[in-house]
Amino acid sequence: MTKTKSPVVMPALALRGLTIFPNMLLHFDVGREASIKALDEAMATGQPIFLVAQKEITVETPRAEDLFSIGTISNIRQILRLPGDNVRVMVEGVARGQLAGLCQTAPYLIAEVAEIEAGESVRSSPRTEALIRRTYDLFETYSELAPRMTPDVLLSVLSSDDPGYIADYIAQNIAMRAGDKxxxxxxxxxxxxxxxxxxxLRREVEILELEQGMQNKVRESLTQNQKDYFLREQLKVIQQELGEDGGGDSEAAEYREKIARAKLPAEVEEKLRKELGRLEKQPFGSAEATVLRNYLDICLELPWNRKSKERTDVAAARRVLDADHFGLEKVKERILEFLSVKQLAPELKGQVLCLVGPPGVGKTSIAMSVARATNRKLARISLGGIHDEAEIRGHRKTYVGAMPGRIIAGVRQAGSSNPLLLLDEIDKLVSSIHGDPASALLEVLDGEQNSTFRDHFLELPYDLSDVLFITTANTTDTIPRPLLDRMEVIELTSYTDEEKLQIARRHLLPKELRRHGLKKAQLKLTDDAIREIITGYTRESGVRVLERELAALCRKAAMRVVTDGVKSISITGDNLEGYLGVRKYQPERLPGLEQVGVVNGLAWTSVGGELLEVEANVVPGTGKVELTGNLGDVMKESAHAALTYIRSRAAQLGIEQDFYKNKDIHVHFPEGAVPKDGPSAGVAITVAMVSALTNTPVKRCIAMTGEITLRGRVLAIGGLKEKTMAALRSGIKTVLIPADNVKDLEEIDQTVRAALHFVPVEQADAALAEALSLTMSAQGQELAGRAAESRRAEAGLNLKQ
Known part of the structure; x- marks a missing residue:
């Protein structure tokens, strides 16, 4: 006789089409809001939950009469939140429970449940033992017939001799109607x-045996169908051998017609006809047939002999380039040269140009203009982050989902065999275990080899010699040397403020007005306002941020036109802050007085040039040299080279011969959060150290750049245009440059050259003489006097201490 305990109040969850038995684990999804709240309550309070089945699964909000009287008291083992409002829960049955009533139906069910005790174990008897054995045998038969029954389920039930547990375990693990469970x-x-x-269970076994019988009959029927298919295929081969083939099916005939119309090279046509023959022998739905169809489709879509008519009119091309871009004269000149040669020598093959410059200076857009000027189809291929050689050469067609590489895909996209392929961000290719994409590009960009470029997918030579390749990069440092050797590098330097003004006035502002639906009369922007945006709200080499700031002004103007009914808005340098807010970048100001040990250096960054202060200080010590300011190894080496040079010239500079024994030198570069490296600060470091050692102030309106050697020679540097623009922006009047860089002054804008006085120096002595207002003839005496004065000041300081 079964016994029940006193009723206990606990959360309840109504099950639809499910039953859980004691001592069993079950996971299922819950979607009703009341059920989820019941689960959350049980988890939060650590209570068990009563799982009871509904009599009708269509009832959304069950009441006591909609539930069976017997359910299972269970513990929640795990809750997993699924996308949407569903949860997946795992529960473990503890004991049977009898529903005494519902205390609450909203917001979730709370039931009064009396636990039904399991009672004492059943005494073993021959009848019970026979029943267990028959059940084991029947369950073993069921396991063999059931499609998803695992062996561990059978082993688990064979280890028990409790008839109640055996019944529960088997009922939980077999497919039965919910009412039977x-x-x-x-x-x-x-x-x-x-x-x-x-x-x-006996009824379920009978049903499974009937199902298996029907499956066997279907399988026998399929076997006969396959036999018939192979016989038909043999008959087709015999007909072909006898010459009785009527041209094949419509698909093969369609492919033959396409191959005939395409006027392909002989080698290509032969290959495609061979692949078509293989396709005809394949079963229609086979994987191999799908691969062959894909291969034929891609090969037939390629423009083997289709070329766009190239425009070689130099004057028309110049008009297109000038209309799209302001400046960039080097690139325009090179494209016009190419078109001029093309007029005289039409057989000239495609060229490879590499546009190198900081972000936003127009590398990608000028390539698009070149395509328009030459009337070539354009395909842009982004190479940034590519680390697999197969992305360039393609995957072999035997692989599932194989496709040609990006080069052939670009030609296919352009639909012309003489397109302009823009290989964007070629400096950001990555070598990995999958190969080196940069090495794969060697054949593509080599004019002597790319006429027979073989893509792994095509397995056919494709002529790329008529393609005009234009690549873009931010720097050549990360481009492998063999790849760089195949390209003609054209450097695009930073825009000057005047160039940015013209670009904004001619291109960016009209473009943004059109995009925002404004007319020219509705937004008037003065030149002073544009200059203020350039200097106070942007800090870049190109014009991307400038374009975004102009777009912000257009948005604000559009809002005033719509909301306030304003007909025209005029923005000047005085009222600009009212639209764009406070200036983001304050103008760089030089120190008011000449200082000892403080030098204006010049640095190149990815967004243009910067004025870089170099500070040096000398204190009594033991000869240590301290270098701070987040410096790289090359810059630290420059500082040590400068110190060695100063030691070798100490007598001529009026510095104590043993200063490196009793003085510590600290060289600091402000803005320590910004990493700094490179050799071009060598001259500035030398001047700062000599200034500090001799107590000589440095001219405030002078800036300098150049690498220094141990012998005091000043070597050439890069980024001169950007550095001189930074000097002009900061109010510098004189710039010391290496004598070897004089040739680069031609590349600097005329307005910058007119505003600055350039002093070429070959030796550090000349830089010291210019920056410290000393000549070499009087230098030793004057510097010695200043050094003695400095020592007296130090001695006086020591006496006071």
Whole structure:
């Protein structure tokens, strides 16, 4: 006789089409809001939850009469939140429970449940043992027939001799109707429960045997169909051998017609006809047939002999380039030269140009203008982050989902065999275990080899010699030397403020007005306002940020036109802050007085030039040299080279011969959060150290750049244009440059050259003389006097201490 404990109040969850038995684990999805709240309450309070099946699964909000009276008291083991409002829960049955009533139905069910005790174990008897054995045999038969029954389920039940547990375990793990499982759950007597399960299990085995019989009949039918198919295929081969083939099916005939119309090279046509023959022999739905169809489709879509008519009119091309871009004279000149030669020598093959410059200076857009000027189809291929050689050469067609590489895909996209292929960000290719994409590009960009470029997917030579390749990069440092050797490098330097003004006035502002639906009369922007945007709201080499700031002004103007009904808005340098807010960048100001040990250096960054202060200080010590300011190894080496040079020239500079023994030198570069490196600060470091050692102030309106050697020679540097623009922006009047860089002054804008006084120096002595207002003839005496004065000041300081 079963016993029940006193009723206990706990959260309840109504199950639809599910039943859980004691001592069993079950996971299922929950979607009803009331059920989720019941789960959350049970988890939060650490209570068990009562799982009871509904009589009708269509009822959304069940009441007591909609639920069976017997369910299972369970513990929640895990809750997993799924996308949307569903959760997946894992529960473990503890004991059967009898529903005494519902205390609450909203917002979730709370039930009064009396736990049904399991009672004492059943005494073993011959009848019970026979029932268990028959159930084992029947369940083993079921396991062999059931498609998803795993061996561990069978082993778990064979290890028990409790008829109640066996009945529960088998009922939980076999596919039965929900009502039959509920009947097993409601049978509280273990032996009767196993008998009921045996009857249900025997019915399920009979159903499975019938299903298997029907599957065998279907399988035999399929085997006969396959036999018929192979016979038909043999008949087709015999007909072909006898010459009775009527031209094949419509698909093969369509491919033959396409191959004939395409006027392909002989080698290509032969290859495609061979692949078509293989396709005809393949079953229609086979994987190999799909691969062959894809191969034929891609090969036939390629423009083997289709060329766009190239425009070689130099004057028309110049008009197009000038209309799209302001400046960039080097690139325009090179393109016009190419077109001029093309007029005289039409057989000239495609060229490879590499546009190198900081972001936003127009590398990608000038390539698009070149395509328009030459009337070539354009295909842009982004190479940034590519680390697999197969992205360039393609995958072999035997692989599932294989496709040609990006080069052939670009030609296919352009639909012309003489397009302009823009290889963007070629400096950002990455070598990996999958190969080196940069090495794969060597054949593509080599004019002597690319006429027979073989893509792994095509397995055919494709002529790329008529393609005009334009590549872009931010720097050549990361481009492998063999690849760089195949390209003609054209450097695009930073725009001057005047160039940015013209670009904004001619191109950017009209473009943004059109994009925002404004007319020219509705937004008037003065030149002073544009200059203020350039200097106070942008800090870049190109014009991308400038374009965004102009777009912001257009948005604000559009809002005033729509909301306030304003007909025209005029923005000047005085009222600009009212639209764009406070200036983001303050103008760089030089120190008011000449200082000892403080020098204006010049640095190149990816967004243009910068004025870089170099500070040096000398204090009594033991000869240590301290270098701070987040410096790289090259810059630190420059500082040590400068110190060695100063030691070798100490007598001529009026510095104590043993200063490196009793003085510590500290060289600091402000803005320590910004990493700094490179050799071009060598001259500035030398001047700062000599200034500090001799107590001589440095001219405030002078800036300098140049690498220094141990012998005091000043070597050439890069980025001169950007550095001189930074000097002009900061109010510098004189710039010391290496004598070897004088040739680069031609590249500097005329307005910058007119505003600055350039002093070429070959030796550090000349830089010291210019920056410290000393000549070499009087230098030793004057510097010695200043050094003695400095020593007296130090001695006086020591006496006071």
């Amino acid at each position: 509920q009947a097993v759950l409601e049978e509280l007597r273990p032996v009767r429960r196993l008998e009921k399960l045996y009857q249900l």
